[in-house]
Amino acid sequence: MIRSLFSKKNTQVAKQKELVHNAYFNSLRNLNYERLDKDGHVYLDYTGGNLYSSLQLDKHIELLSNNTFGNPHSTNPTSQLSTRLVEEAREKIISFFNAGDYYCVFTLNASGALKIVGECYPFKDNGHFLLLTDNHNSVNGIREYCNNSGGHYEYVPMNNVDLSISRENLMQCLKASKRKNKLFAFPAQSNVSGIKHDLSWISKAQELGWDVLLDAAAFVPTSILDLKKYSPDFVSISFYKIFGYPTGLGCLLVKKTSFNTLDKKWFAGGTVNLASAKAPYHFLADGHERYENGTLNYLDIPALKIGLEYMESIGMQRLNERIDSLMDYLFANLKEMQHSNGNPQLEIFGHPTRKNTGGTLVLCFKNPDESKIGFEKIEQLANQRNISIRSGCFCNPGLDETNNCLTTQEISDYFKSRDSGDYYDMINHLNKMRGATRVSVGIATNKKDLDTFLKFVASLKDRTL
Numbered sequence: 416m417i418r419s420l421f422s423k424k425n426t427q428v429a430k431q432k433e434l435v436h437n438a439y440f441n442s443l444r445n446l447n448y449e450r451l452d453k454d455g456h457v458y459l460d461y462t463g464g465n466l467y468s469s470l471q472l473d474k475h476i477e478l479l480s481n482n483t484f485g486n487p488h489s490t491n492p493t494s495q496l497s498t499r500l501v502e503e504a505r506e507k508i509i510s511f512f513n514a515g516d517y518y519c520v521f522t523l524n525a526s527g528a529l530k531i532v533g534e535c536y537p538f539k540d541n542g543h544f545l546l547l548t549d550n551h552n553s554v555n556g557i558r559e560y561c562n563n564s565g566g567h568y569e570y571v572p573m574n575n576v577d578l579s580i581s582r583e584n585l586m587q588c589l590k591a592s593k594r595k596n597k598l599f600a601f602p603a604q605s606n607v608s609g610i611k612h613d614l615s616w617i618s619k620a621q622e623l624g625w626d627v628l629l630d631a632a633a634f635v636p637t638s639i640l641d642l643k644k645y646s647p648d649f650v651s652i653s654f655y656k657i658f659g660y661p662t663g664l665g666c667l668l669v670k671k672t673s674f675n676t677l678d679k680k681w682f683a684g685g686t687v688n689l690a691s692a693k694a695p696y697h698f699l700a701d702g703h704e705r706y707e708n709g710t711l712n713y714l715d716i717p718a719l720k721i722g723l724e725y726m727e728s729i730g731m732q733r734l735n736e737r738i739d740s741l742m743d744y745l746f747a748n749l750k751e752m753q754h755s756n757g758n759p760q761l762e763i764f765g766h767p768t769r770k771n772t773g774g775t776l777v778l779c780f781k782n783p784d785e786s787k788i789g790f791e792k793i794e795q796l797a798n799q800r801n802i803s804i805r806s807g808c809f810c811n812p813g814l815d816e817t818n819n820c821l822t823t824q825e826i827s828d829y830f831k832s833r834d835s836g837d838y839y840d841m842i843n844h845l846n847k848m849r850g851a852t853r854v855s856v857g858i859a860t861n862k863k864d865l866d867t868f869l870k871f872v873a874s875l876k877d878r879t880l
Contacts, residue, residue: 434862435740436733441861443729448859457802457867461857462606462775465636467659471725475718487713488685500717505703507720508666511727514642517650517668520706521716525632525653526553528667531706532628532649533557535677536598542566543594545625547580547601548573548813549608554600554630555812567594573817577766578608585616589623599625603634607811607853608765609775611638614645626676632656636857637738637774639731648673658722661715667706683708734858738774741856745865746776754783754877761872764818764851775855777818782879790850792880800871805853807838819848
């Protein structure tokens with residue numbers, strides 16, 4: 416059973432803490448996110464999707480309004496303009512992540528980037544896929560490519576108390592494999608607990624013969640990723656997670672020295688230099704073109720450069736410091752909230768001092784008798800106050816199963832007992848909680864947002880739901 420991170424004897428009220436860079440971010444909110452206050456929104460779901468600034472929209476609309484764009488697969492004037500702006504966006508991405516040694520492949524999202532690795536990695540040739548229990552389902556799903564190709568996959572478990580990964584267990588798994596093609600995948604930051612996993616694992620794994628896939632989707636919105644300092648073979652990114660607009664665009668960064676590790680099984684428009692219908696031959700394109708199937712989203716891709724320039728104008732270090740400050744304030748207050756009988760109102764999962772974590776908290780609300788409150792009820796009550804939080808398992812079943820103390824045997828027995836099911840069916844069958852409440856802060860979060868959420872939690876004191 417995961418222990419509560421609260422002491423029943425600890426009734427000290429958390430001290431008010433001054434938020435860093437407060438004047439700057441309050442001004443930024445008033446200038447570029449004024450719609451939040453106009454509509455009375457308390458938005459605390461930045462890990463689900465970041466918010467775009469009005470400045471980004473203005474610049475992109477101006478670009479579209481003042482130019483004529485054509486399909487980039489041509490050399491006519493409108494096509495040339497599209498091609499130039501797409502390539503400028505690509506170069507901006509490479510510069511932003513210091514990724515001069517990488518190809519940048521545009522995808523629909525981070526999941527699309529991960530799919531390329533899954534379907535093209537040579538698992539069939541004595542392959543091994545190692546991943547953390549703390550992974551998004553888009554990474555978990557790669558195991559099916561591995562399994563269906565005759566490879567072997569394996570999970571590294573997390574520590575039940577603080578949801579970290581034991582370095583000793585990980586190194587043991589990395590050293591034990593004698594297979595030929597080995598892929599190790601992990602998130603730079605957990606999309607649920609906010610824990611930032613150790614990026615030094617990348618070089619350690621590579622020294623032991625592993626290719627490394629880094630899921631950076633939850634990390635890069637508020638942290639600096641320098642791909643000269645840390646050089647995984649493959650990196651997945653989703654841009655709306657960073658700056659909100661546009662949606663439907665991500666990228667796969669492929670280290671140039673690892674490019675030929677991937678084996679594309681088919682071709683499409685734009686991905687071949689030459690193909691024949693009368694003879695069974697084709698020559699795949701080199702570089703990023705090989706994996707960009709069909710026509711790119713050439714109207715929205717230029718907005719990526721605008722978004723990254725906007726983030727640079729704010730400064731990633733300043734944003735990171737702001738996020739840490741917001742979370743320190745929120746965590747310090749939430750951990751002290753108790754019912755009148757001394758029992759905690761909340762269980763906060765993860766590291767007890769929030770060591771090396773990002774802007775995400777995952778919570779379970781509790782009744783005065785310490786029984787758990789269903790996450791659906793909490794979200795419904797928050798909705799009534801125009802507070803946007805997120806509930807469920809957040810596409811990270813390993814972490815959710817750990818938090819809710821589900822055993823491997825229980826889960827296996829459930830899946831073997833039926834041909835289909837869902838969240839609620841499993842809850843009813845196992846008589847155990849699934850899911851939790853996730854609160855995440857971001858670029859436009861202010862103290863009023865946090866205080867409104869704290870007042871919401873306080874309103875549930877001594878209530879049985």
